[in-house]
Structures are given as structure tokens and as C-alpha cells.
Amino acid sequence: MPVSSDDPLDEVLRPPPDETPEQRAIRLEREAEAKRVSMAIDATIKAERQARRKKRIVRLLLLGQSESGKSTTLRQFQRLYTPTAFREERILWRAVIQLNIVRSIRTILDALSGPIPNSPYSSPRSRARSISRSRPPPLPPNQSPPLPPHPHAFDITNNVHHSPRQNGNGLDMQFSHGSPPHYPQYPKQQHQSYDNELDYEDPDSDAEFTTHSHHHNHNSNGSPRSNPSGSSTTTLAGSPLEALKNRLQPLRHIEALLIAKLVPPNEEEATHLAGPSHYNDPANSSFYANSNGRAYAHHRSQSYRNQEIFVRPGPGWKGALARARVNYSDDTYEDMTQISSSQRPMSAGNTGLETPDEPQDVLHSCRNDMIQLWKDEGIRDILRRRKIRLEEGSGFFLDDLERVTSLKYMPSDDDVLKARLKTVGVSEYKFQMEVSAGHDSGTEWRIVDVGGSRSQRPTWAPFFDDVDAIIFLAPISGFDQVLSEDRTVNRLEDSVLLWKAVCSSKLLANVDLVLFLNKCDILEKKLKSGVRKLLDRTTTGYDDGGLGDNSFTQWN
Numbered sequence: 001m002p003v004s005s006d007d008p009l010d011e012v013l014r015p016p017p018d019e020t021p022e023q024r025a026i027r028l029e030r031e032a033e034a035k036r037v038s039m040a041i042d043a044t045i046k047a048e049r050q051a052r053r054k055k056r057i058v059r060l061l062l063l064g065q066s067e068s069g070k071s072t073t074l075r076q077f078q079r080l081y082t083p084t085a086f087r088e089e090r091i092l093w094r095a096v097i098q099l100n101i102v103r104s105i106r107t108i109l110d111a112l113s114g115p116i117p118n119s120p121y122s123s124p125r126s127r128a129r130s131i132s133r134s135r136p137p138p139l140p141p142n143q144s145p146p147l148p149p150h151p152h153a154f155d156i157t158n159n160v161h162h163s164p165r166q167n168g169n170g171l172d173m174q175f176s177h178g179s180p181p182h183y184p185q186y187p188k189q190q191h192q193s194y195d196n197e198l199d200y201e202d203p204d205s206d207a208e209f210t211t212h213s214h215h216h217n218h219n220s221n222g223s224p225r226s227n228p229s230g231s232s233t234t235t236l237a238g239s240p241l242e243a244l245k246n247r248l249q250p251l252r253h254i255e256a257l258l259i260a261k262l263v264p265p266n267e268e269e270a271t272h273l274a275g276p277s278h279y280n281d282p283a284n285s286s287f288y289a290n291s292n293g294r295a296y297a298h299h300r301s302q303s304y305r306n307q308e309i310f311v312r313p314g315p316g317w318k319g320a321l322a323r324a325r326v327n328y329s330d331d332t333y334e335d336m337t338q339i340s341s342s343q344r345p346m347s348a349g350n351t352g353l354e355t356p357d358e359p360q361d362v363l364h365s366c367r368n369d370m371i372q373l374w375k376d377e378g379i380r381d382i383l384r385r386r387k388i389r390l391e392e393g394s395g396f397f398l399d400d401l402e403r404v405t406s407l408k409y410m411p412s413d414d415d416v417l418k419a420r421l422k423t424v425g426v427s428e429y430k431f432q433m434e435v436s437a438g439h440d441s442g443t444e445w446r447i448v449d450v451g452g453s454r455s456q457r458p459t460w461a462p463f464f465d466d467v468d469a470i471i472f473l474a475p476i477s478g479f480d481q482v483l484s485e486d487r488t489v490n491r492l493e494d495s496v497l498l499w500k501a502v503c504s505s506k507l508l509a510n511v512d513l514v515l516f517l518n519k520c521d522i523l524e525k526k527l528k529s530g531v532r533k534l535l536d537r538t539t540t541g542y543d544d545g546g547l548g549d550n551s552f553t554q555w556n
Ligand SMILES: Nc1nc2c(ncn2[C@@H]2O[C@H](COP(=O)(O)OP(=O)(O)OP(=O)(O)O)[C@@H](O)[C@H]2O)c(=O)[nH]1
Pocket: 064, 065, 066, 067, 068, 069, 070, 071, 072, 073, 393, 394, 395, 396, 417, 418, 419, 420, 421, 422, 423, 424, 450, 451, 452, 453, 473, 518, 519, 520, 521, 522
């Protein structure tokens, strides 16, 4: 009796009523085979799912204002978890460190070139002499000397105005809630401040000058020394400043070469020519006129004169530098003069405009002059008066000149972490953990590094969707600094408002947020150098309650 069924599939699959025993055997064999294939597919899918579960992918996003330490944190990850690759890349950072040094020296030279009221270096003639002075009077309020533009003063897009869709911190309004943040308006400066410090009346400046009584005292080789009374000594005698500056001229050429090396030519279009520049000085122009290549390199360095050098994240710039491979052995050479060029680390990324190791050669030959410039108490005094605190800034290597200008210099791990290279754009780095990260050794980490300046912040949002955790970098040392891209905005305020915007973003509701308060070492130095009164003024509600300097981090 035929079996009735409503299932059309049954109808199709049902064996024919007149099926012979041979046909039945073939059919059953086919069905068994199909079942085996189906089970194999199921097993593969299950195995893949288990493998995915086992190798978890964690995506981390690094956020924070410019110079907050995002790229440094990324490099720390690389140092800890992919040490071999990190070590192999150290030589590539030498060009960045060379540029950091050259720019620090230029900052000092620029600071000396403007008129400095009440300064022993107020005229070129007197600047060229060694000077003895007692306590100079502090600068009258609002009468700071005209200052040259700050090398970090311009963001690459110069985008300091904000579109209506953006709130004050550069994050798009759709990602932050509540009313647009209000930035306290610090008094507009009469001039463009030379560094990114707040142009405050330093409550301690008076004391500073009081405690340092400068006396003319120089030794025969022109190096600074202390006098027996313990007061600091200003001297460039035996090496007058103008002569010293002339001897440092080759650094300008090196700066041009390093920029040519680090920044791809097409980035140049995005830059803005700076205002009046020492490079426009006809006295200097012949220096660059030796060849077309050199003139071009000079032109590019002119474009970047007042901008911070940046790279797009990712291996691009490293790739360019890596083309010239390192020829370096770890042998210790007792006699530095005996080192042949083939034994030294090669300059990575030869542009074709230089000898294989020209920047290092020039830095080495300028070493004593750079040390003398940086150690001179009178010059330090001018820097203090102009509120230029290079030692608290990024990419500071002037205290290590002896080491970093040696001919066989290979950047240490710490040097790589200290080097400063601004990021523009967004890039994801995959970490195949070389070193087991505890119980998470099967995890693949993907770390996304972004540019933190205001014009860059709108590029963050597309990454909010697909991120497991955010590390937000907030340097707590920035309470007396302003943003490079908007000099009316206090850095600490900017960090707080940016952090609030990130926390209140609905897109990030299910994302783990980690707040890193870094640059504690700089904060400590600032507190020790006597800026506590300013801290009290800048941060409402700060009261150490007798706890000492550490209380600031606790308070945060
Ligand atoms: N002293 C000190 N320096 C730090 C610390 N963290 C970062 N830095 C330095 O700060 C400088 C800026 O750090 P970066 O990592 O380049 O900053 P960023 O957030 O990537 O900046 P952008 O690329 O402009 O967005 C570097 O020279 C770092 O060495 C810290 O905790 N202490």
C-alpha cells in the first residue's frame, strides 16, 4: 500500500516501487557516502570555530592628544612582545634621533637670535663675548621679546578652526554627548610663544634669578665651569657665540637631508611654507646651492622649518629607511678614530644626496660645540627666560650628546622609546606574540595607532565599531602647557575633555576603557623645580593635604 506524505522531499527521495535489489544496494551506498561528506563538512566547521575561539583576536585602540605617548606605548608593546623585530629596527630610529637633536639645537640657536632685553646676549656683539652678570631683572609683564615661531607650532593641516560638526576637542559631535566642551580662554599671547608652555608669570622666576648669581669666569678652553663660590658660570669665551653658531651651520644641511630621508616627497604638498626663516638668509643660501639635490633638500627643509616632522603610521617610512641595510657589529672599539666607515652603522635610508653616514659624521664633528652650547649657563638662562624647557619636551637627547653622536652609535631600547616622530593617519599593527603574554599567549593583538592632533581626531571614529579595548593616554605633566595646534588650550584640560568625550560615546558603550596617566617623571621634575604654585592655580581642588608630590597622581 503506497505511503502517503505531504513532504515533497519525501516524494522525491522515496525509492521507486519497482526498485530491484541491485538498485537498492547502489542507492544505499550513495546515501551513506553523502552522509560521510556532510559529517566531514560539519567537523571542519566545528574545528575552525574552535581554532578561532582558541586564537582570540583582541583589537586595541590607542587614543589621546598629540604627544601623549600613543606611538611610544605601541613601541613598548613591540619591545616587550616582539623583541627581535624591535631590535632589528633600532637602527632605523637613528635618523629620527638625529633629527630630534638637530631640531633641539636649532631651537636654542633661534632663541639666541632674537633681541633679548636685559640679557647679556642682547646685541650680536655682546652675545659674541663672554659675559659676567649679576641678577638680571625679570621681564616686565606682557613685554616678552619678539620670538621666532615655534618649530612645532603648525599642525600639518593648520586646521585650528573647527567646523560646526566638531566640538572643541576635534572629536566629531556625533560621538560626544552633551554641550560642546568649553575651553577656558587663556590670555592670548602678544607674540607666538616659542614653546608650548603656557605664557604664565612664573611665580618662581624671581627666585630663580636670585639664587643664580652669574659671574664671569671662564677657563682657557671655553668650557663652562663653576666658580669657587658655587654660583654658576656663563662663558663662551675662547669660543665666541657667533663663531660657535658658524661651526654649527652644517647641522642645517643635515636637517634638510634627514627630512628628505624621513618624509616622502608627496607629503610636501600638504605642508605650508613658513614665515621668515634663517634659511632665507642669503648668507646661508650658498650652503645649499652646491647641487640641485641639495637645493631641493634645502627647499624641503624650509617647508618644514616651523612644523613638526610627521610620518604616516605603518611600515612606510621604515621601509624606505630599511633599504640601506645595517652594517654593524657589536665589537667595542677602544680607539674611535680607528673605526673605518665600513665598521660603523650605516646611515639607513641613503637619499643619494649624501655619503653613507653623513648625518652621524656631522653630528660627531659638531659634538663639542653642541655640548658647549647646551651646557652654557648664560644660554640656559636665556632659554629659561623664554620658557623653553627642552629637557621636559619630546625627543630630548641633549644630555646624551656624548653617546648619541659617537660614530658607532646604535640607539638603545630606551632611545627608541624617547625618540619623537609625530603620527598623521591611522594604522593597525598585528602582533604575533614572540614572547608569551601570560595565559593569553594564543591571542593575536592588533593595536591601532592614530594621530592625536586636533585635525586628526575625526579619523578615530571609524575604528570605534570594531575595537575591544581603548588605552587612553593622558600625560599629567601638561598642566602648564598648551596644545601646539591651538595655543589657547591647556593640555591637561584638553585631555580631560577628550577623555570625557570618549567615555560618553555611545559607540564605545561596550568597549573596555583603560586610562594611562603617563609622563609622571616630567611632572615630578616640574614639581621639584618649583612650579607647584602654578599647579595650585591651574587645577582647581588640588590640595596635597600634606602628602607631598605623589598626591597629584593619587588625586587624579
Ligand atoms: N618623559 C616621558 N616621556 C614620554 C612618556 N611617554 C611618552 N613620552 C615621550 O613623549 C613624546 C611623544 O610621544 P609619542 O608617542 O610620539 O606621542 P603620540 O601620542 O604618538 O603623538 P602623535 O603621534 O602626535 O599623536 C616621545 O618623545 C616620547 O618618548 C613618559 O611617560 N615620560
